[in-house]
Amino acid sequence: MTIDEVVAELRDGMTIGIGGWGPRRKPMALVRAILRSDLKDLTIVSYGGADVGLLVRAGKVRKLVYAFVSLDTVPLEPNFQRARQNKEIAEVVELDEGLFQEGLRAAAHRLPFLPMRAGLGSDVLVNNPHLKTVTSPYPDADGVHEELVAMPALTLDVALVHLNRADKHGNATYLGPDPYFDDLFCMAADKAYVSVEQITDTAGLTVDTPVQRLLLSRMMVSGVVEAPNGAHFTTCTPDYERDELFQKAYAAAASGSDEEWAAFEQRFLAGDEDAYQAAVQAFAQEEEK
Numbered sequence: 001m002t003i004d005e006v007v008a009e010l011r012d013g014m015t016i017g018i019g020g021w022g023p024r025r026k027p028m029a030l031v032r033a034i035l036r037s038d039l040k041d042l043t044i045v046s047y048g049g050a051d052v053g054l055l056v057r058a059g060k061v062r063k064l065v066y067a068f069v070s071l072d073t074v075p076l077e078p079n080f081q082r083a084r085q086n087k088e089i090a091e092v093v094e095l096d097e098g099l100f101q102e103g104l105r106a107a108a109h110r111l112p113f114l115p116m117r118a119g120l121g122s123d124v125l126v127n128n129p130h131l132k133t134v135t136s137p138y139p140d141a142d143g144v145h146e147e148l149v150a151m152p153a154l155t156l157d158v159a160l161v162h163l164n165r166a167d168k169h170g171n172a173t174y175l176g177p178d179p180y181f182d183d184l185f186c187m188a189a190d191k192a193y194v195s196v197e198q199i200t201d202t203a204g205l206t207v208d209t210p211v212q213r214l215l216l217s218r219m220m221v222s223g224v225v226e227a228p229n230g231a232h233f234t235t236c237t238p239d240y241e242r243d244e245l246f247q248k249a250y251a252a253a254a255s256g257s258d259e260e261w262a263a264f265e266q267r268f269l270a271g272d273e274d275a276y277q278a279a280v281q282a283f284a285q286e287e288e289k
Contacts, residue, residue: 001223003273006193007033010158015043017189019161019182020234022049022070023242027162027195029230029273034060045154049234053079056089063091065154067100071247078254096124103154104181107188115148159189162231164239165205166196170221173205173214176237186220195227197239229277245287246280
């Protein structure tokens with residue numbers, strides 16, 4: 001598929017899970033395509049980075065479910081920070097990282113919830129009164145029936161993820177140090193779309209690559225897009241690392257005046273993906289001088 005064909009499958013009000021982890025291997029080309037679309041009133045579920053920041057700044061998000069929203073070297077994603085401080089997101093659900101994972105796992109297993117200890121004794125339960133606790137029907141060694149958090153399933157209409165390689169059927173592999181939770185995002189969704197640095201033949205997926213890095217099977221995936229540099233400006237190890245210079249420029253614009261952000265948008269986000277990549281290349285050449 002093409003990037004725009006994937007976005008054409010999306011609808012207003014959908015719950016969309018975005019894979020990756022903060023500033024790591026985010027499906028940014030797909031996110032940028034959503035920015036160019038007329039989509040609105042979305043529920044976004046993410047271990048967030050610039051994906052969340054861009055979408056909330058553009059007014060695309062009605063509800064945000066997240067465990068954090070960070071760029072690492074910029075601890076709090078500035079567009080997200082602005083939106084939260086100005087109360088521009090209608091509904092937010094802030095979760096412990098483990099609870100977030102368990103919510104995806106429950107959805108992947110088509111269960112209404114899964115029990116866990118994360119969140120007990122914390123303000124996660126205070127700030128999310130919809131989270132309930134359950135009592136284990138099985139006593140421990142001391143005869144105590146343990147109280148646990150009942151994390152509800154984070155059921156997704158669509159998942160968007162970015163990996164290193166895939167075949168045309170949707171079998172996809174990561175080559176970096178961490179799978180993050182992209183497989184759980186895909187299994188938690190009714191439909192999943194994966195963008196990759198390169199589409200190769202099926203046999204090529206495991207050449208010089210351990211089979212256990214084959215993270216997604218074709219049964220999980222509804223469409224695959226070849227999008228070189230499609231995770232920019234996040235990492236896609238080993239193909240490329242995070243573009244720190246560009247991230248610094250992004251953060252400065254996001255933290256600046258409306259005029260500064262409008263200038264950033266006009267330069268980098270007003271056109272299609274090819275225009276974005278060309279603008280990024282020009283920016284890199286300027287920084288080298």
